[in-house]
Amino acid sequence: MRILYMAEPSSASEWREEFSKQAPDIEFREWPDIGDPSEVRYIIAWEPIPDLMQRFPNLKALYSAGAGVDQFDLSQLPSHVSMVRLIETSMADIMAEYVVFGVLTLHRDIFDYQIRQRERCWMPFPVIPACERRVGVMGAGRLGLAALERLRPFGFQLSAWNRSPKDVPGGRCYVGGQQLHEFLGQCDVLVNLLPLTPETQGILNAANLSLLPHGAGLVNVARGAHVVEEDLLRSLNSGRIGGAVLDVFNQEPPSPDHPFWSHPRVLITPHIASNVQVKGAVDLIMRNLYRERRGLPLLNVVDRSKGY
Ligand code: NAP
Ligand code: GLV
Numbered sequence: 207m208r209i210l211y212m213a214e215p216s217s218a219s220e221w222r223e224e225f226s227k228q229a230p231d232i233e234f235r236e237w238p239d240i241g242d243p244s245e246v247r248y249i250i251a252w253e254p255i256p257d258l259m260q261r262f263p264n265l266k267a268l269y270s271a272g273a274g275v276d277q278f279d280l281s282q283l284p285s286h287v288s289m290v291r292l293i294e295t296s297m298a299d300i301m302a303e304y305v306v307f308g309v310l311t312l313h314r315d316i317f318d319y320q321i322r323q324r325e326r327c328w329m330p331f332p333v334i335p336a337c338e339r340r341v342g343v344m345g346a347g348r349l350g351l352a353a354l355e356r357l358r359p360f361g362f363q364l365s366a367w368n369r370s371p372k373d374v375p376g377g378r379c380y381v382g383g384q385q386l387h388e389f390l391g392q393c394d395v396l397v398n399l400l401p402l403t404p405e406t407q408g409i410l411n412a413a414n415l416s417l418l419p420h421g422a423g424l425v426n427v428a429r430g431a432h433v434v435e436e437d438l439l440r441s442l443n444s445g446r447i448g449g450a451v452l453d454v455f456n457q458e459p460p461s462p463d464h465p466f467w468s469h470p471r472v473l474i475t476p477h478i479a480s481n482v483q484v485k486g487a488v489d490l491i492m493r494n495l496y497r498e499r500r501g502l503p504l505l506n507v508v509d510r511s512k513g514y
Pocket of ligand 2: 271272275
């Protein structure tokens with residue numbers, strides 16, 4: 207059994223070691239050392255692979271080395287090849303931790319205090335209790351629900367917006383395009399955890415940002431292309447948006463002259479909100495191999511009709 211690793215080269219040794227611990231009988235190979243390509247059944251990749259099926263005709267599953275799959279052209283994948291997301295509990299926990307950081311930064315007016323600090327100005331603002339702050343999460347999926355669960359003990363008023371109805375820990379689920387306006391109108395802090403699809407691309411545009419309460423904060427941890435960056439900049443400059451914690455960008459890294467770098471109300475991190483946790487990912491692959499042998503449906507398979 208051969209698994210080919212074609213993701214981040216600096217992490218390859220960690221993957222190799224984890225496979226040798228959990229599944230010493232699996233032959234782990236790292237690109238470009240592929241051996242006979244017809245023996246490759248499984249690939250772990252982050253970037254799309256040109257001519258995938260011509261190069262690996264016996265491929266059974268393509269594992270995305272991440273939660274998102276927007277980088278892959280799912281239409282190029284024959285139906286017998288599964289596209290699987292390597293998301294598991296520890297990856298969701300790490301994302302939830304970042305979301306808590308972003309929400310608390312906005313909730314406790316940290317952008318304002320940083321501006322005051324640079325001015326050597328000692329000036330407290332009134333503290334707003336968490337129970338008076340409304341936090342909304344777009345995308346009540348694996349990561350969105352984990353983030354809501356982790357935010358709950360702070361006492362925020364929580365809600366989510368999702369394609370289909372979901373049980374939202376501690377709050378209401380707004381559903382579909384018809385309830386988007388109502389949802390946005392009650393988000394003092396908005397967290398984006400949607401997958402990137404043709405429907406969600408550019409969803410954080412001027413029209414939708416203008417529906418948020420004046421001075422609302424944004425935490426974007428999904429994909430840069432969800433945001434129309436010029437619209438967000440205008441909203442920040444006008445004060446309509448009070449601050450943005452941004453982990454993802456249209457271009458990564460943003461160009462050196464991008465206004466986000468120096469904006470006093472923007473906090474940038476280099477796409478680190480969460481990432482695949484190798485131990486859990488290998489465990490998931492092992493569970494899927496077991497399921498495949500028994501003819502059971504694989505875990506975490508992407509629904510191609512939805513694109514995520
Ligand atoms: P997921 O489990 O597939 O959940 C996606 C959720 O979004 C689902 O609940 C889905 O609704 C909802 N949704 C999709 N399209 C929608 C639409 N048009 N309108 C309303 N709701 C919609 O995904 P996940 O594992 O939570 O991951 C979410 C995204 O996070 C990934 O796609 C990736 O881009 C991003 N991510 C970022 C980082 C980082 O480091 N910054 C790390 C990991 C992941 P249904 O349940 O009704 O289908
Ligand atoms: C990271 O952005 C991921 O999709 O895992």
